[in-house]
Amino acid sequence: MRNCRKRKYIQTCREDEKSPGTSVSGMVAVLQLAALLAPLLVALWRLAWGPRALARAFARQGIRGPSYTFLAGSAPEAKRLVMDARRRVAALDAGCHDIMPILLPQFHRWAADYGRTFLFWIGPIPAIFSSDLELIKEVLTDRTGLFAKDFMIPVLKVLLGNGLIVANGDDWKRHRKVILPAFNHERIKSMSAMVAEATERMTQRWCHQIQRSGARQAAEIEVDRAIGDLTTEIIGRVAFGTSHEEASEVMLLMHQMQEMGTAAMLAAPILWFLPTRHNRAVRRLDKLLRTKITAIMEARVATKNKDATNSGGCGGSYGDDLLGLMLETWSPEQQDGRLTSKEVIDECKTFFAAGQETTATLIIWAMFLLSTHPQWQERVREEVLHEFRGKNHGGDIVPSTDVLSRLKLLHMVLLETLRLYPPAVYIQRKATSDVVLKGINVPQGTVISIPIGTLQRDKEVWGADANEFNPMRFKNGVSKAARDPNAFLSFSLGPRACIGQSFAIIEAQVVMAMILSKFSLSLSPSYVHKPKYALSLVPNRGMPLVVRNLPEAAPCECAETPYTCAGTAIRARARLGLCMQPAREAGAYIHPKKLICMDHAKAMAYTIYIYSIMKRAVPHPWPTVINIVNLTDGDDAAVTSDPVKLHQPAAC
Numbered sequence: 001m002r003n004c005r006k007r008k009y010i011q012t013c014r015e016d017e018k019s020p021g022t023s024v025s026g027m028v029a030v031l032q033l034a035a036l037l038a039p040l041l042v043a044l045w046r047l048a049w050g051p052r053a054l055a056r057a058f059a060r061q062g063i064r065g066p067s068y069t070f071l072a073g074s075a076p077e078a079k080r081l082v083m084d085a086r087r088r089v090a091a092l093d094a095g096c097h098d099i100m101p102i103l104l105p106q107f108h109r110w111a112a113d114y115g116r117t118f119l120f121w122i123g124p125i126p127a128i129f130s131s132d133l134e135l136i137k138e139v140l141t142d143r144t145g146l147f148a149k150d151f152m153i154p155v156l157k158v159l160l161g162n163g164l165i166v167a168n169g170d171d172w173k174r175h176r177k178v179i180l181p182a183f184n185h186e187r188i189k190s191m192s193a194m195v196a197e198a199t200e201r202m203t204q205r206w207c208h209q210i211q212r213s214g215a216r217q218a219a220e221i222e223v224d225r226a227i228g229d230l231t232t233e234i235i236g237r238v239a240f241g242t243s244h245e246e247a248s249e250v251m252l253l254m255h256q257m258q259e260m261g262t263a264a265m266l267a268a269p270i271l272w273f274l275p276t277r278h279n280r281a282v283r284r285l286d287k288l289l290r291t292k293i294t295a296i297m298e299a300r301v302a303t304k305n306k307d308a309t310n311s312g313g314c315g316g317s318y319g320d321d322l323l324g325l326m327l328e329t330w331s332p333e334q335q336d337g338r339l340t341s342k343e344v345i346d347e348c349k350t351f352f353a354a355g356q357e358t359t360a361t362l363i364i365w366a367m368f369l370l371s372t373h374p375q376w377q378e379r380v381r382e383e384v385l386h387e388f389r390g391k392n393h394g395g396d397i398v399p400s401t402d403v404l405s406r407l408k409l410l411h412m413v414l415l416e417t418l419r420l421y422p423p424a425v426y427i428q429r430k431a432t433s434d435v436v437l438k439g440i441n442v443p444q445g446t447v448i449s450i451p452i453g454t455l456q457r458d459k460e461v462w463g464a465d466a467n468e469f470n471p472m473r474f475k476n477g478v479s480k481a482a483r484d485p486n487a488f489l490s491f492s493l494g495p496r497a498c499i500g501q502s503f504a505i506i507e508a509q510v511v512m513a514m515i516l517s518k519f520s521l522s523l524s525p526s527y528v529h530k531p532k533y534a535l536s537l538v539p540n541r542g543m544p545l546v547v548r549n550l551p552e553a554a555p556c557e558c559a560e561t562p563y564t565c566a567g568t569a570i571r572a573r574a575r576l577g578l579c580m581q582p583a584r585e586a587g588a589y590i591h592p593k594k595l596i597c598m599d600h601a602k603a604m605a606y607t608i609y610i611y612s613i614m615k616r617a618v619p620h621p622w623p624t625v626i627n628i629v630n631l632t633d634g635d636d637a638a639v640t641s642d643p644v645k646l647h648q649p650a651a652c
């Protein structure tokens with residue numbers, strides 16, 4: 001009986017197995033489970049087992065590195081090493097240029113532990129760091145698209161958009177073709193006059209600061225701020241024809257985004273993609289930035305349309321600066337070879353970012369190096385004064401490109417500054433397919449980190465004095481400065497080398513020559529030598545320098561100008577236009593376009609428009625014609641006096 005029941009049960013089960021409906025539903029369940037598990041398994045593979053397997057594959061080829069942490073990659077260890085270096089080293093001696101251990105301490109430590117070429121992790125993405133010059137040259141000079149740009153950190157992508165620095169493939173070719181003519185020799189020559197003009201204004205301000213400091217004939221000046229401001233003005237005027245104020249507003253937003261980008265580098269990569277407070281702030285900043293740049297574009301388009309209307313419908317151009325060139329090939333929609341509105345905006349962001357801080361950094365560190373090497377400062381000054389002798393125009397130096405090309409020592413100092421303090425300390429590429437790189441199998445997607453700062457201190461390539469300031473190594477040109485003709489990487493190499501390098505060098509030469517011809521520089525006791533990496537290489541707590549008038553230098557150009565505010569009985573002492581800071585202290589507030597007498601309550605009611613400055617006829621001619629307007633009517637107040645002539649005073 002029992003056996004019979006058992007047989008019946010087995011039979012029923014067999015019948016169940018045979019039932020097609022039941023077996024399909026089983027299959028479906030299995031498939032559902034697999035569908036659920038598959039992404040999990042893929043994610044686990046990508047984030048946990050894959051990196052470990054890859055690390056083992058690299059290790060078999062002799063490439064090792066810090067261990068992989070789930071999701072965060074090498075970030076926790078990098079952060080620990082950075083914090084440790086910050087705590088340990090308060091400051092370096094100002095004569096020490098071996099800055100990499102405090103600049104990028106994580107890479108310095110890992111290179112010491114694992115060798116010239118090692119593996120680290122940007123989240124789950126493998127990255128090869130190499131200070132092997134042969135390997136790096138292979139990456140940078142590739143023209144087949146094997147190594148692409150990929151900025152990875154979303155903040156940086158937002159900061160630069162898909163501009164020339166970030167773009168790849170056909171997009172990059174199209175953009176480069178449009179932009180390249182903006183940097184031809186003739187255009188750069190014409191830019192140098194604008195650079196000289198802006199520098200002249202800055203040196204005048206310094207001159208007055210020194211005057212007010214009394215008998216010492218010296219003043220402590222935060223040159224990092226002054227030079228940052230100067231290069232902002234220059235890139236704004238040269239590339240976009242904007243006012244200093246507009247350029248400063250754009251730069252302010254960009255610097256805020258840049259700070260966020262630097263902070264993101266040490267954060268766990270997963271945070272890059274989440275809608276954190278930080279990331280939302282970046283989006284907001286970008287929106288503001290785009291609005292500002294759009295306004296600059298629209299103003300240019302309006303000017304062109306107005307010119308065209310005035311000339312009877314034909315003619316009118318967007319101008320021959322960078323913005324003008326881009327607008328000539330601009331079309332609101334994507335069309336063959338043309339740039340769209342978004343692309344023009346991205347390029348504007350790119351050039352504000354690439355053209356300002358890099359050159360400012362070069363000039364600031366060159367001033368630092370000349371302050372700490374007074375013999376070199378003297379030699380370069382002699383060269384400058386010798387070349388400019390007899391070529392001064394009314395006391396102003398407006399260096400021509402011919403003269404600049406003869407400033408050999410200054411050029412050598414700038415190159416040595418770029419070698420020791422490269423603004424782009426390191427750059428990177430990403431392998432677009434599996435590749436064998438100097439015998440190493442590198443899988444697709446691997447990042448190649450190129451530490452320019454480390455490569456340019458390699459004693460095997462640059463000699464035993466690689467960490468010392470020795471401009472003489474460049475006496476026979478860049479290609480003869482080291483054992484390898486392509487060892488100088490500050491502007492990178494190959495097809496993606498810096499498009500603005502000639503302009504940057506000319507700008508730095510003009511600024512440095514004008515400063516050295518008027519002032520001597522020495523380091524302030526309050527300077528702290530602790531360079532930091534904030535996407536470019538900047539001094540940690542500013543660069544205060546003691547700036548002294550040279551005994552033989554011409555006196556300040558724009559002297560104190562006693563004037564009478566017409567219509568009132570008030571006499572105010574103020575300086576005009578270029579000397580805003582002293583004017584403020586003398587009791588007047590000067591807006592670039594307006595001057596307000598403040599040393600008497602009644603005078604508060606007046607604004608003086610300085611015509612010469614409004615017409616951008618700077619340096620302003622004497623006599624200067626001004627008008628007085630009633631401030632209480634608001635900013636657009638009507639002129640309330642006849643033009644008043646101010647004459648140049650005898651001396652400062």
Ligand code: HEM
Pocket residue numbers: 164165166176350351354355356358359362418422423424427428489490491492495496497498499500501503504
């Ligand atoms: C001392 C000053 C400068 C230094 C050290 C410098 C350095 C560099 C470096 C290293 C690169 C390669 C970046 C990479 O491969 O990821 C680069 C690219 C670039 N730089 Fe400069 N730069 C300087 C000034 C300028 C100026 C003044 C401009 C423009 C006004 C500029 C515009 C660019 C652009 C657009 C690129 C991308 C080029 C391309 O990929 O086709 N740079 N720069």
